[in-house]
Amino acid sequence: MTSFDSSPTLTAWRALLAVAVVFVMLATTGWTAVRQQRSDEPREIALVSWAQGRIAGHALPDIASPPYRLAHFFATLTAGQQTALADTYPLLVGNMNGAPVTLRYRANRQALKEARVIEQRRMHDTRLSPGGRHEALRRMERFRSMLAKDRQILAFDPSGKGHAAEVFGDLDRASRVSVVVPGVDTNLLTLERSGRAFSAPVGMAHALYAAERAARPGTRTAVIAWADYTSPAGIGVDAALGRLARAGAVRLNALVDVLPGTSRISLFCHSYGSVLCGVAAQGLPSRVTDIAVAGSPGMRVERAEQLDTGARVWATRDRDDWIQDVPYLAFGGIGHGADPVDPEFGARIMSARGAIGHSGYFEPGTESLSNFAAIGVGAYESVSCASGDGACHSGISGERNT
Secondary structure, three states, X not given: OOOOOOOHHHHHHHHHHHHHHHHHHHHHHOOHHHOOOOOOHHHHXXXXXXXXXXXXXXXXXXXXOOHHHHHHHHHOOOHXXXXXXXXXXXXXXXXXXXXXXXXXXXXXHHHHHHHHHHHHHHOOOOOOOHHHHHHHHHHHHHHHHHOOOOOEEEEEEOOOOOEEEEEEEXXXXXXXXXXXXXXXXXXXXXXXXXXXXXXOHHHHHXXXXXXXXXXXXXXXEEEEEEEOOOOOOOOXXXXXXXXXXXXXXXXXXXXXXXXXXOOEEEEEEEOHHHHHHHHHHHHOOOOEEEEEEEOOOOOOEOOHHHHOOOOEEEEEOOOOOHHHHOXXXXXXXXXXXXXXXXXXXXXXXXXXXXXXXXXXXXXXXXXXXXXXXXXHOOOHHHOOEOOOOOHHHOOOOOOOOO
């Protein structure tokens, strides 16, 4: 681990290196932000219909209403009326913060069925290139997988490369909720993988849920695989900037603000996901007790205290993770600030023993996953510190009341 050096000479050299890296990215990957996306026609049609819709003689609320107002609206409806809305407007209700969780699951199952039919048609559309028809096949297979029995899809949007979120456990009854925030190249087709399963959002969340249940079987826990934001495509310009992190932070805060009950919440943020969590930190509610980052390129601050959050901040990095070679600085909007595993940053530094490389932090049997599980269930005394001397436990006396 490299110690922080703030000398002007070193900072200047790092700035020059960052600029050089960006020019290389531009030359080799292009501006990823302007890539064409597919039409969002089904959602646009649903939005127009919702704006004109009525139920029980009353107009439907503005889709952009604050979540607490939407929650109040659904609370005034009968179960039958709620179901009717979910079945009529699945793409909207399934992604509506404020709608009951189980209603969102129902709506997203319907939306997935409809999206699967669309992709089945596209598979045989001769106007598409062979590559386009193959992508339609892959999307259709993904949607079929997501429709498997008992899967709880909390968010689903098939437009563009797509967004989704999946829940493991009983979100309504959980006393502890963990949210896994993944990094670059997160979309519907990378939501889960058959090979290297624990490097994909669903595999990460599934592994964490199992580890939490093993750590404290009596704790009611739920884990969310949160792939519900537009992430950078590869290690290009977008990955070096904060624009997508800022947009994603708005979506993450909107989710966390309306999670049901009074559960305590922990965020587990990997790679570019840690940039997003750093941006979101200031707006998080007090029930978010912990933010843990792994393989982080920075959190867009120089010190943990600048995150302006009451949550504990944890950081870990494997010794073989290539992310340690990025320039940890911010210059002209490029870069994400200081290294979170630098002691001067002020995070609680955990062991990542057993995690091989940048994508191995959620692999079963690793100390990184065991540490995440301990944090998720509030068993802080079980966290293995990177220094081996218990320094990351400093100031923690049991579970914090929130």
